[in-house]
Amino acid sequence: LRDPRRPIGSFIFVGPTGVGKTELAKALAEFMFDSDEAMTRVDMSEFQERHTVSRLIGAPPGYVGYDEGGQLTESIRRRPYQVVLFDEIEKAHPDVFNALLQVLDDGRLTDGQGRSVDFRNTIIIMTSNAGTEYLRAAPIGFATRGGRGVVQEDYFDMKEARQKVDEALKQAFRPEFLNRIDDIILFHPLTMADLTRIVDLQVSELTARLHEQQVTLHLSDAARQLLVTEGYSPVYGARPLRRAIQRMVETPLSRALLRGEIR
Numbered sequence: 433l434r435d436p437r438r439p440i441g442s443f444i445f446v447g448p449t450g451v452g453k454t455e456l457a458k459a460l461a462e463f464m465f466d467s468d469e470a471m472t473r474v475d476m477s478e479f480q481e482r483h484t485v486s487r488l489i490g491a492p493p494g495y496v497g498y499d500e501g502g503q504l505t506e507s508i509r510r511r512p513y514q515v516v517l518f519d520e521i522e523k524a525h526p527d528v529f530n531a532l533l534q535v536l537d538d539g540r541l542t543d544g545q546g547r548s549v550d551f552r553n554t555i556i557i558m559t560s561n562a563g564t565e566y567l568r569a570a571p572i573g574f575a576t577r578g579g580r581g582v583v584q585e586d587y588f589d590m591k592e593a594r595q596k597v598d599e600a601l602k603q604a605f606r607p608e609f610l611n612r613i614d615d616i617i618l619f620h621p622l623t624m625a626d627l628t629r630i631v632d633l634q635v636s637e638l639t640a641r642l643h644e645q646q647v648t649l650h651l652s653d654a655a656r657q658l659l660v661t662e663g664y665s666p667v668y669g670a671r672p673l674r675r676a677i678q679r680m681v682e683t684p685l686s687r688a689l690l691r692g693e694i695r
Contacts, residue, residue: 447619450669490544563600
């Protein structure tokens, strides 16, 4: 029942760093289009100047790079069914938003060579940190214990957080842009259960690699808890978890395998 003239969906993912906005976009690409590679990621911090719009849609006739096409338009032309991720959208120049209005409204974009590129089979996702200063303020759902971040759900008021984020978005983006978005998704702060599942997910990748060498890895609950405590940061979210797993699990296992202690 969706409007056939518009993209499949357009969303703004709002939340602090390290809560899984980009990972969700990858998972959505794999679920919808059978591959996590069915995604074009555009870092909007590279498009802060007015002239950089031509990098997205291609340079007009007579300018350098006219024959090369645009980073965004060429990707969609080659693979029409995919997720398009605009990372940190608030950093882009206002002229970039003008180009996106056509995509969100009509499902198409005219490139520098005058060709119309069809976006109707894409899912548009934009990530933003606008208003997330409130999410990082105390108390925010990130209580600390012994200097380590430990998540407490009952300290956080999501209704108030939503109001703060909506106000920040209205200040960062024009009404005609926000009105074309299907939905704004606010990412909750990560809970202890979330972090434990992230540990399990990342360790499962290591387990699969060890299985190729006939080695089985099993983590106890105490080990999971230690990884969560050591690898979580209130500022960087779950990003340091991977480094903690490498430091505390992967590297010692690699050394043990090289020394022949594990057979």
